[in-house]
Amino acid sequence: MHTSAPHSTLSREKPTAADTAIDLRDLRKGFGTGDRRVVAVDGVSIAVRRGEIVALLGPNGAGKTTTIDMLLGLTKPDSGSVSILGASPSAATSTGSIAAVLQTGGLLSDLSVGETVQLIASLYGRDALSRVPEVLKNTDLEELKRRRVSKCSGGEQQRIKFALALIASPDVLVLDEPTAGMDVNARRRFWTVMREQAETGRTIIFATHYLEEAEKFAHRTIVMNHGKVVADAPTAELRSSLGARLISATLPSEGRDDLLSSLAVAAGISDVRVDADRLFLRAADSDTVAVQLITAGAHDLEVIAPTLETAFAALTENS
Structure with missing residues (x-):
């Protein structure tokens, strides 16, 4: 991270x-x-x-x-x-x-x-x-x-x-x-x-x-x-302090390529990856991204707040 x-x-x-x-x-x-x-x-x-x-x-x-x-x-x-x-x-x-x-x-x-x-x-x-x-x-x-x-x-x-x-x-x-x-x-x-x-x-x-x-x-x-x-x-x-939250959701069957393209270039979004039909990403503004995903037909949405472990890893990485 x-x-x-x-x-x-x-x-x-x-x-x-x-x-x-x-x-x-x-x-x-x-x-x-x-x-x-x-x-x-x-x-x-x-x-x-x-x-x-x-x-x-x-x-x-x-x-x-x-x-x-x-x-x-x-x-x-x-x-x-x-x-x-x-x-x-x-x-x-x-x-x-x-x-x-x-x-x-x-x-x-x-x-x-x-x-x-x-x-x-x-x-x-x-x-x-x-x-x-x-x-x-x-x-x-x-x-x-x-x-x-x-x-x-x-x-x-x-x-x-x-x-x-x-x-x-x-x-x-x-x-x-x-x-x-x-x-x-x-x-x-x-x-x-x-x-x-x-x-x-x-x-x-x-x-x-x-x-x-x-x-x-x-x-x-x-x-x-x-x-x-x-x-x-x-x-x-x-x-x-790192702001970004981990978001995961099951992608919709239609329009998924357009959705992924829009997320890939959006500000405040990082670490975008897809495993089977499951999307994973980090977002500084998790509420906005969640609305975007649901509007596009994604479901089974999960939002996970940063932990002290993620903050610790980022602070000590390459410092």
Whole structure:
């Protein structure tokens, strides 16, 4: 799918300092030297408001994980700045203002699930320890609290990491592929809890390969490619930004050649193809094209709105 619309048109106004939970300014990070140097993040600036749920999308190698590592203070940027609630990543981490669920990072395999959560809670004091039963419940770990971590599946271990992130009651949650390894029911429950967390005012930014997760749960979607932000907009706006809708219809037995000829040269229509008697095309003005098809005798008309997947593909294609 092709589009000539400039990616830079998909942008957002920056929140005020008082509203800002995450402020990344002109972050740059490369690895290697000389001819082997790879620029992983190339001038990324992102400001996230308090209470927003933001999805970070991009193909492999887009720079998402490196950006998250710099946000968390795990990697130092070559240039640029990171601020979390007005503080540095290390200060925000030490106070429990920010927590993360990452793909990497091990758990103590010999401890039980309950012991693991209790241990991390003890580092944050009495308030965190008092939250352990609630956190185990919210992460569906109550029935697993006596099971050794080594006996937990990959999805269950992700839920343990989620519990550890919640135990400090952070203001900002950062999630890198948080539902990897979870089954459908666990994923659904996870995002139900995420919504509840956001309703308390927490800010959530998550990287995912599941486009439907971004479409269902993110207020806003940021797309990265080749180390740069190529789109940043409310998720619904991003989904519809390409405008074109997919239209299909069964062609009439008479006048079909004239109909196809008129569609082929019409403005705003692309990707016209015929499979047997079925016509497929994309149209910016789907209502007008639908009327034209029905007037010409076409039937079994279907109109499909653009999805986040189609927007994602167009934004990352050849950019």
